[in-house]
Amino acid sequence: MIRLAIVGAAGRMGHCVLELAACDDRFDVVAAITKSGCPMVGKRLSVGSKDLLITTTLEDECDVLIDFSIAEATSQWLEICKGRAVPMVIGSTGHTDAQLTEIKLAASECPILKASNFSVGIQAVLGLLGRVKAELGDAYDVEIVESHHRHKVDAPSGTALAMLDELGVGATVPIEVVFGRAGNVGPRPAGQIGVHSVRLGEVVGQHEIHFSGPGETVTIRHTAHSREAFAAGALRAAQWIVGRPAGLFSMADVLHHSGA
Numbered sequence: 001m002i003r004l005a006i007v008g009a010a011g012r013m014g015h016c017v018l019e020l021a022a023c024d025d026r027f028d029v030v031a032a033i034t035k036s037g038c039p040m041v042g043k044r045l046s047v048g049s050k051d052l053l054i055t056t057t058l059e060d061e062c063d064v065l066i067d068f069s070i071a072e073a074t075s076q077w078l079e080i081c082k083g084r085a086v087p088m089v090i091g092s093t094g095h096t097d098a099q100l101t102e103i104k105l106a107a108s109e110c111p112i113l114k115a116s117n118f119s120v121g122i123q124a125v126l127g128l129l130g131r132v133k134a135e136l137g138d139a140y141d142v143e144i145v146e147s148h149h150r151h152k153v154d155a156p157s158g159t160a161l162a163m164l165d166e167l168g169v170g171a172t173v174p175i176e177v178v179f180g181r182a183g184n185v186g187p188r189p190a191g192q193i194g195v196h197s198v199r200l201g202e203v204v205g206q207h208e209i210h211f212s213g214p215g216e217t218v219t220i221r222h223t224a225h226s227r228e229a230f231a232a233g234a235l236r237a238a239q240w241i242v243g244r245p246a247g248l249f250s251m252a253d254v255l256h257h258s259g260a
Helices: 012-022 071-084 097-106 120-136 157-170 228-241 250-258
Strands: 002-007 027-033 044-046 050-055 064-067 088-090 111-114 139-146 178-180 192-199 205-213 215-223 246-251
Touching: 002 012, 002 044, 002 071, 002 228, 012 027, 012 044, 012 050, 012 228, 012 246, 027 228, 064 071, 071 088, 088 228, 097 111, 120 157, 120 205, 120 215, 120 228, 120 250, 139 157, 157 192, 157 205, 192 246, 228 250
Parallel strands: 002 027, 002 064, 027 050, 064 088, 088 111, 111 246, 139 192, 178 192
Antiparallel strands: 044 050, 139 205, 205 215
16 A cells, blocks of 8 residues: 655645545555634544544655645755655646756656646546647647636646646647737737636536637636546556656656556
């Protein structure tokens, strides 16, 4: 059984991972961690057959740590995982370039899997985007619209940024990215991709990629109906990374090399 520590256990995603893991025979949840000052610190949660104390530190030994905290907190847990040689699954988003560099450097010392989205469906969409854009050609304008709940603190979503990366692979026209539009922006130039963020209510997550060209529009849409889609993927990643060598991995590695 895999000993699992969950950081961000009091948050929406972390708590969903906690509930799913507590009912999963593959895992033994040994730590439910949140930030200092959180009202949940010191309280007990009954999930599945477990009675867990919410703490701010990792006292017990674990085989893997899942981080669904915030970007600023990732650095602290990177140091802890490096010091203990514990694999880390990072689901927090909104990291700065400096923080992303820090993650890459840490991956030279311990295995790290980072994903902006753990949904299997999203991974399938990401795999399609480059091919669709290449086959449609430069005559098709591209727009990305992502929608999330009103509590999400970063925009655009990490998934939207991952989509941009996929659309940029092999581009024959220089890509200009515009995050929203306002004022007299003029005609749309060739190669521009618009990215738009919507924040409202309790929307779990929706991403739309629109390709519009002569006489037609093609839309690829992914809608998450519950956070369990992400939580299940995070647990799949946590199981996969245990025993791996140091390195920086993605959900594509999990899905394409599950038997490796």
